Amino acid sequence: MKNKPSYILKVSCPGRVGIVAAIGNFMADRGCFIKELHQFDDLDSGRFFSTIEFVFEGERTFSVEQLKAAFEVTALRFEMDWEIHDTTERAKVLIMVSKYDHCLRDLLYRRATGELHIDITAIVSNHEDLRGMAEHEGIDYIHLPVTKETKPEQEARLLEIVESTGTELVVLARYMQVLSDSLSKQLAGRCINIHHSFLPGFKGAKPYYQAYDRGVKLIGATAHYVTGDLDEGPIIEQMVDRVNHSHDALRLTQIGRDMEAQALARAVKYHVSHRVFLNGLRTVVF
The missing domain is CATH 3.30.70.260 (ACT domain)
Incomplete structure (x- = not known):
């Protein structure tokens, strides 16, 4: 057998x-x-x-x-x-990015090695920076620039792409835009985000630099389902690492990016392997 x-x-x-x-x-x-x-x-x-x-x-x-x-x-x-x-069927996944490439590179590598059993339907971005990476892999790269005025139109376009490609999961691989409440609800249970998670938490620009300024001792990353509450959706995977006074802001950023890539890849793998259940505000992950 x-x-x-x-x-x-x-x-x-x-x-x-x-x-x-x-x-x-x-x-x-x-x-x-x-x-x-x-x-x-x-x-x-x-x-x-x-x-x-x-x-x-x-x-x-x-x-x-x-x-x-x-x-x-x-x-x-x-x-x-x-x-x-x-289990022989590949999950159809759409990846959204901005300018950071570490999570996208990691997902593409794991897809190429067979660790992630997925077909990437498209890479959607609000910037042009990562087009070359997508085209090198033969993946459609769709540029949807977002401003306050164009956001409703571009989110509607995104939903059209999800529908037309048969996408089953949307992955925000360091996509630096907040999804609207309406879009979050329409993608409920099929959209995963990754973000830094510190104790204490640092929001806004350059979180690792904020962490350095406060002398943190733990840094981490959290992969979760997207909801209308920013960065508060049901958690699928988390990683943490201990750091100390010798780590400067650049080193903290490097460690953080590595954990972001790993936590996101694990969350995607659990989801496409049908191992995740929503349980209210929590998840059950086998």
Whole structure:
């Protein structure tokens, strides 16, 4: 079964007795071999979350669509929100950038090596600086300059691009524009942002220089889903590193950029691998 294509069943529902048994019996009855199973019961919210990766054992006599139709009975019984995904299919991802290139470079590298199983539908930017990088990879580069006056028009254009390309996930790879509340709502659960996260937090220009001036001892990066509340969406991944008085502002910036790239790549990987659940203001990540 090593070389057989695998599928992921993603489930969330109210927690109650018998969910895992029902899923397991359903799979066994149809010759599905479970390769990996994760589950979590959130006792605070009363919800159950699970991902089940499986392959078909032996010769299959029915289609995946027929499997989905049959599972609907179990799903209705337990009031499930559920999806079944083919792991061989690449997720369609649109990347948004401004002038910083470190996160984009990292995503392109991980895509090239196969670590990120994605197809990049386009790179959208409010500047022209990174066009060469996109064109070198053979990826469409779309320049959407943003001013206060043009922002509604350009956001509408962005949504048209998302729709026309079949984009499933939008990644803000150091895109230095705040999305409107309306756009944030329309992209809810399918738009990931990366930003620095310090203790204390530093907003505005040159955060690493502000951190240096305050003599911080920890710096970090946070990848999260975008919401209308700036940099306060459900967190998917975080990284921190200890620094000290010998690190100047330039060195802090270098360390910070490395963590930003890593945290963003991990968040994208978790999302496109169907391992992330929204759980109110929080996430469950398997």
